Amino acid sequence: MADTQKTAQLTIGDQSYDLPIHSPTEGPDVIDIRKLYGQAGVFTYDPGFTSTAACDSTITYIDGDAGVLLHRGYPIDQLAGKSHYLEVCFLLLYGYLPTAAELETFENTITRHTMIHEQMHNFFRGFRRDAHPMATMVGVVGAMSAFYHDSTDISDERQREIASHRLIAKMPTIAAMAYKYSIGQPFVYPRNDLDYAANFLHMCFAVPAEEYVVDPILARAMDRIFTLHADHEQNASTSTVRLASSSGANPFACIAAGIACLWGPAHGGANQACLEMLKEIGSVDRIPEYIARAKDKNDPFRLMGFGHRVYKNFDPRATVMKQSADEVLDLLGVENNPVLAVAKELERAALEDPYFAEKKLFPNVDFYSGIILEAMGFPTSMFTPIFALSRTVGWISQWKEQLADPQMKIGRPRQLYMGETARDYVDIENR
Ligand code: CMC
Numbered sequence: 001m002a003d004t005q006k007t008a009q010l011t012i013g014d015q016s017y018d019l020p021i022h023s024p025t026e027g028p029d030v031i032d033i034r035k036l037y038g039q040a041g042v043f044t045y046d047p048g049f050t051s052t053a054a055c056d057s058t059i060t061y062i063d064g065d066a067g068v069l070l071h072r073g074y075p076i077d078q079l080a081g082k083s084h085y086l087e088v089c090f091l092l093l094y095g096y097l098p099t100a101a102e103l104e105t106f107e108n109t110i111t112r113h114t115m116i117h118e119q120m121h122n123f124f125r126g127f128r129r130d131a132h133p134m135a136t137m138v139g140v141v142g143a144m145s146a147f148y149h150d151s152t153d154i155s156d157e158r159q160r161e162i163a164s165h166r167l168i169a170k171m172p173t174i175a176a177m178a179y180k181y182s183i184g185q186p187f188v189y190p191r192n193d194l195d196y197a198a199n200f201l202h203m204c205f206a207v208p209a210e211e212y213v214v215d216p217i218l219a220r221a222m223d224r225i226f227t228l229h230a231d232h233e234q235n236a237s238t239s240t241v242r243l244a245s246s247s248g249a250n251p252f253a254c255i256a257a258g259i260a261c262l263w264g265p266a267h268g269g270a271n272q273a274c275l276e277m278l279k280e281i282g283s284v285d286r287i288p289e290y291i292a293r294a295k296d297k298n299d300p301f302r303l304m305g306f307g308h309r310v311y312k313n314f315d316p317r318a319t320v321m322k323q324s325a326d327e328v329l330d331l332l333g334v335e336n337n338p339v340l341a342v343a344k345e346l347e348r349a350a351l352e353d354p355y356f357a358e359k360k361l362f363p364n365v366d367f368y369s370g371i372i373l374e375a376m377g378f379p380t381s382m383f384t385p386i387f388a389l390s391r392t393v394g395w396i397s398q399w400k401e402q403l404a405d406p407q408m409k410i411g412r413p414r415q416l417y418m419g420e421t422a423r424d425y426v427d428i429e430n431r
Helices: 036-040 076-082 085-094 100-112 120-125 133-147 157-183 196-205 216-228 236-246 251-262 270-281 284-295 316-332 338-352 354-358 365-376 380-403
Strands: 007-012 015-022 060-063 068-071
Touching: 007 036, 015 036, 068 076, 068 085, 068 316, 076 216, 076 316, 085 100, 085 196, 085 216, 085 380, 100 157, 120 133, 120 157, 133 157, 133 251, 133 380, 157 196, 157 251, 157 380, 196 216, 216 316, 216 365, 216 380, 236 251, 236 380, 251 380, 270 284, 270 338, 270 365, 270 380, 284 338, 316 365, 338 354, 338 365, 365 380
Parallel strands: none
Antiparallel strands: 007 015, 060 068
């Protein structure tokens, strides 16, 4: 954390307190309140962490007003255009762009860890076929703690690295197996001659009865979806991973916690919720009705795939994702898809509506990713698992960073207690 001479003064009654201010390399200054309770006996109040930094980090920077997203300083559009997912994984994990030799070694390592312990297949078979693949993933990733004992000692740096590689390598296999299980098809083993994205498509769509050739344009689009979701600083699931890890929990348990948090429709579940909403709207003429509902304070309905806690101008990931959507839809020749027609018209109508403009609500990454994934042939239930597998590297990088941070403490928020004051227990016959 950068030292600073700047301080903020807080006055409570006739007492004043000096609070240090830390200046980041990018973004707003941060007032350090760690000693506030000890000095002044008060807490701060910030439900939803809208103004609170819970850690220092060197991984990802977002400027929500300017629509900027940097990983280790590199803009997301450059990474999505010029790099590829495994190189971005290396960058997030190690902090710099690899040399050709380092990248080759990293890719070989990830490729050699893609199979899962054969006995884990039984785990999948314990789930109902109609289980949501996210439910299966939470369970199976948590169960990795029971299969990979040699990489759960978080005090051993080498074990931490092996766990990182295993998670990045095995997550596509686990997501694809969750899908295959849900549709009653045999599991397809990973293929080491395919790259990361092509291998995932193969594991999802190949069947033993016939050859499946992965289209390179679809593999590229898949890789871009992975890249655009790789990390997003201290979002809800990443903060969940950090909080779980702060107690010393093993990496597989922490990532399972992240997957559970990501599942919610306000977070990673938005891509599924968005596609379901587009299907529910069904035709372009019903769009005004849904826009009116989204604006109605008495109706809980929201336009899924719109709005973001941090981006208040545009989501830079959505810009790239939109281009990718156009490419994929051109390739697959699905321009006349009714869901797509609704999506295009909804985007246009919402962007022109003063309510969405005033509240700075515009399509986020999940609005377009769902459209691409649908066109590729994934069912909506697989959208969030794909987000989870992409985000695994971000969770792991943040987990690794936190464990190496000498300032790390167990996460333990305070509260504003509004319940009863102390009172005497009343015996049951007197209530
Ligand atoms: N449709 C209609 N109104 C909305 C929407 C929406 N999608 N999003 C926010 N608003 C309104 C909201 O009603 C509120 O109005 P008011 O100030 O009058 O009460 C105002 O905009 C601010 O909303 P908020 O809920 O206070 O904002 P937030 O920062 O807490 O929520 C959000 C951010 C992403 C949870 C929210 O915009 C949302 O629920 N969007 C739909 C779900 C979605 O697409 N999520 C994916 C996010 S991107 C992927 C990821 O990071 O996981």
